[in-house]
Structures are given as C-alpha cells and as structure tokens.
Amino acid sequence: MPDAPAASLDVLRQRWGYSAFRPGQAEAIGAVCEGRDVLAVLPTGGGKSLVYQVPALVRPGVALVVSPLIALMRDQVDALHARGVRAAMAHGGLSRRDQEQLWTDAEFGRYQLIYLTPERLQTDLFQSRAPRLPVSLLAIDEAHCISEWGHDFRPAYRRIASARGLLTTASGERSPVVAVTATATPEVRRDIVAQLELQDPELVVRGFDRPNLVWSVLHAENKAQTVLDVFEGVPGPGLIYAGTRKATEQWARRLAAAGMSAEAYHAGLAPEARTNVQRRWIAGETRVIAATSAFGMGIDKADVRAVVHTALPPTVEAYYQEAGRAGRDGERAYCALVIGPRDEALPRAMAANSHPSPAQVQAVYEAAGSLAGLAIGSEPDGPTRVDPSRLATLASVPEPLARAALQHLAEQGAWSIRDARPDxxxxxxxxxxxxxxxxxxxxxxxxxxxxxxxxxxxxxxxxxxxxxxxxxxxxxxxxxxxxxxxxxxxxxxxxxxxxxxxxAGVDLVWAASRATSAPIDAAALARGQRRASRGLDHVVRYAQSVGCRRQHLLAYFGESAPSRCGRCDVCLGRHRPAAVTPEDESDLITILGAVERDEPRASWLPDTSPRRRNALADWLLAEGLLDLAEPLADVYALTPKGLKALRRRS
CATH class of the missing domain: 1.10.10 (Arc Repressor Mutant, subunit A)
Incomplete structure (x- = not known):
C-alpha cells in the first residue's frame, strides 16, 4: 500500500494540528496523491473527510466533493474556512449569476475545494464548465448512497459516473476518484466500485470494530424507566434516537422531569433553534439530546458516553453509524437499543409509507397536474409550486408516500424538483x-x-x-x-x-407536457420496498439474537470476531436465567434436538415465551453445548459437548 507523501503530513500538521494519520488514512491519501482511484471505508469519527481534504491541498487544481446534504456541506466549508482553506459550495440556492461566477473563480484558482450535491453534476451549467476546470480529484462523501443495498440510497449518486469523463487534472490526466463512507458491507463496497466505475481502486477498509463500545439490546416493558436507568448509570453526554419528532420531545420532557438537562432536536424546528440546541449540547450546557435521524451527520463531539435508540432503526448500517457517535475519544461508551414488544410495527409502517405503489405514483402525478391547472397535453410556462400536504390529500395517499412519489417521478424524468425557501x-x-x-x-x-x-x-x-x-x-x-x-x-x-x-412546498419544473400516464418504473418501486424490508429484517435479527452483539455487527460488515466479546449484554449473561434447575433439563434437551434437526429458533419450544426460549439458548451457548455457526442467519450447531449430552439423554 502507498504511504502518504511528506507534503500530506506537513498539511496535516499545519492545517489540522495532528502529528500523524489515523489507521487507514495514510494508505488512502497516498493512493489519491498518486492519482489512483480509492474506496475508503473508515469508522464514524475516523477522519474520513481528511482522505480527500488533505490531497486537495497537496494536488494542484480544485477538488470537487459530492455530498448529500447542504447543511453538512456548509458545516465542512465553515470548518475549512476556519483553517484558512479556500472552499465554497455550489447548490441550487445560488442564482445563475452567482453559480457562473463560482465556476469562473474555480477555473482561475480561487478555490481548493468546492462542495456540491450529486444533482449539480447533471446541470447544463456544470457540464459546460467542467472541461475547463483543473480538477485535482473527485470525492464522493457518504458513498454508500450510491448502492441500492446501502442505507440512505439516493438515485442521483448513480449518475455521478457519467460526469467523470468531463474531469481532468491541471496536467490533462484523468482526475482520480475517492469514495468514502463509514458503513459499507462487502456487497455495498462491490456496488460502489461498479457504479462509480473505479479503475483498479485502492481499497482501504478499517475499523468496524470499536472495542471501547459496549453493545446492548434491552427488552423493556417500561421503556421510559429503562432509558432513565441507562443515563443514571452512565454519567456524561448522551444521545437518544427516537422514531418520530413527537417522540423526541416526549423523551426530552421525561429526562428533564427526572432532573437531567435535555432538549429535542428534529427537522420541524426552525434552523436557528436547531443550531442553538446543537451548540448547547456540544458546549456541555445540555447533557442529552433526543433526536431523530436528522441529527448527527458531521457532528464532532468526542466525549459522548451513551447513545440510546428507543426505536428500531431502518438498517444495521444506520444503527452502527448513529450508535458509533459514542466514544470517539476512545474511552468506554455504551450503545443501547431499548425496545418494547410492539416496536417492530413503527419502522415497518414507515418503510411502507416511503415506497409508493405504481397506482399511488399515478395518483400523485394526476394530482400535481390538477393543482397546476394543466390539461392533458399542455405544459406550464414555468415552475409550478406544490404543497405536498395538499397534494397528498388530493391524491388520497399519506404525505410521506406523496413525497416519495414526487421523487420517483423526478428520477423518471417527469420533472425536476426545487425546494421552496421561505426567505x-x-x-x-x-x-x-x-x-x-x-x-x-x-x-x-x-x-x-x-x-x-x-x-x-x-x-x-x-x-x-x-x-x-x-x-x-x-x-x-x-x-x-x-x-x-x-x-x-x-x-x-x-x-x-x-x-x-x-x-412552503416544492417547485416542479416539468420536463414535458402533462401525459395521460406517468413515467413509472414499477420494478424500481418494488426493489425499493424489498430493500427497506430486507434492511429492517437484519435489524430485527440483531435485536433478537442470542449471540454476541459485537460478533454479529462485525459479521454483518464482513469482519470476523471471537464468538464472545465478554462485554456486551449477551456475553455478560444479562438475559440468561438466574439459575438452570432440573426442571429445565427437558426443555434444554428439546432445544438440542431441534438444532440437530436444523429447525429454526422460532420453532423451538413453541409453547414457551420467546424470552424464556432465548434465555435457555443463551445458557446453552455460554456452557459450550451450542455454537452460533452463522450469526447473521441465526443458524446454530451442536458442539461435541452438546452432541454428547443429547446422546446421553436419548
């Protein structure tokens, strides 16, 4: 593997004040500086942004950084400005004149990095100006978004490869591409390489294992008390992730009533309010933030001691990324998933409400045309503004499905979407x-x-x-x-x-006149639904597993680990029976026999509660009579000791 050149280390010291690179950074940066394509999978808090920011200051020209969120781009640009780095953003909020000026300035060397959304790469303005830019590198942040099997899938990422042919370095060579992410399974990594058309890439995968994190799944009848117990037992800053905006506010009130300083954070708050909540938490004025998944990306707070999820996240990747915001300082921190008996229903419903059927997409298309006053065959002479709430009512679909249908139709070329801004x-x-x-x-x-x-x-x-x-x-x-x-x-x-x-609402820029039938990709809609269901299935398996949590997570990301970490809730025996008595022996032998016949765990002891069944299975694993052969598939095998016990009883 290539080492980072001396110039990179000088930049790291002068601009960031660090004396050495973290594991994986040096290899990735060295490859980029040599002009090679790179895929870097580094843990949350592992310094992914430096993989492209440092080479951008070493290589001549301007680095283009594709990022999914304007807020995240703004945070990074502000941080770079504070370090004296010349950086800018290209986004739809700029006027045409300002965008023209930005690209002219970039052409003549004013900027070292320009951040932009993937949609900007497809604009006529960018495509006309790109061949004139000396592009030192093209960086793809949150690269898992390019894969249908990664969380936060974003179709615009799949069109990035088409822009690569426009980009050359100051010396006329092909611009290298560096893709970075914190969470990518082997399947997602292969998809990233294929979709970005990376050529002989340097693959750097480091650190899914975070030994300082203690993983737990807490099955609770009284979730509120369980969450309070966590924060009373773990001093220091904390995060609660909840499934809805309303739930974040409820959790903040509960913690405040118990004497803890807590605030809610969600997208429904005004931008200034969100900024102030975040600022107070980072400064230590607020101990706990209760947030939706809208919070956390790009947040740099190293001393978070506990991250508690009170709702099942949609994917293991999302869970690992959010929980991984704990313990970035390397000290012990706790990641707890607190779930009740009916918690699976909410994420299933949310997944269903984000993937419309073809009939629902057609209904939204017709409603959008009606709201715009368009007859079949006519085309508006400018953008039409749509209120998604009103659109959903007219189409008789839930608002989340209406928004998803608008996006699907944009992907199919019916229109492009621009967010309306109240200012x-x-x-x-x-x-x-x-x-x-x-x-x-x-x-x-x-x-x-x-x-x-x-x-x-x-x-x-x-x-x-x-x-x-x-x-x-x-x-x-x-x-x-x-x-x-x-x-x-x-x-x-x-x-x-x-x-x-x-x-409020969005502006639709119609690409063609209104048709009788909407352009719909039924297969893509079905794939999206399957993807969401599959992602949640993996989370449920993790929550219900009786094997080591750390082993399960590392196996999901393609890494091996010992069968026992000795620190998670399973390894510490927190779900195991207090004592196994002679009355339990018959049930234990029944489980061993079911494993020998390859029966799934759900069928073991059908007349016994899942909690007792899992507790007995955990005891058999701890005593060495069972082995978790395939953690992700929940497949068990008899050990020689277990086989001997079974034969002795039979």
Missing part, C-alpha cells in the same frame, strides 16, 4: 426590461421607484423561466418593509406584469 420569493417577469421601465415611467412616483428598484435587483433569469430572489435583498433595494415588498409584487401580479410564488 425567498420566486419572481417571473412577463415583459422585457425596456417595456417594464416604460410602464414604470407612467406610474406614480412610489410605484415607479419600486419597479425601478426591481429592475436593478432581479437577475436575468427572472425575465425567462423565473428566479428565486432573497426577500432581504428586495427590502434593501427598495427600502421598504417585507410586507410592503410583497404587496407591491402582488399589485404587479394582479396586472399580469409578474408572477410570484412564495411559501
């Missing part, structure tokens, strides 16, 4: 600039001044398909309050001089 108003002028100026000259002075200020402020796109304009920019240019600016725009809209849209 912006979309303006489309129906006249030319000279005609609008002539109209202003005939108006009273206040209206004339307003129109003239608009002409100075609106970007050229406003006179075409329309443009999103910051309200703050309009209030400053017109010297009017926000309500008066909106009233002025409404006045012009009533006279059909402009069209404006503002508020």
């Amino acid at each position: 912006r108003v979309r303006v489309r002028v129906h006249q030319t600039a000279p005609a609008l100026l002539a109209y202003a000259e005939m108006q009273k002075p206040p209206l004339a001044r307003f129109i003239t200020a608009l002409l100075r402020t609106l970007p050229p796109e406003a006179f075409g398909d329309g443009a999103d304009v910051r309200l703050e920019k309009l209030t400053r240019a017109t010297e009017l309050s926000e309500p008066r600016v909106l009233a002025g725009l409404d006045f012009l809209q009533q006279r059909e001089i402009v069209s404006t849209t503002r508020g």
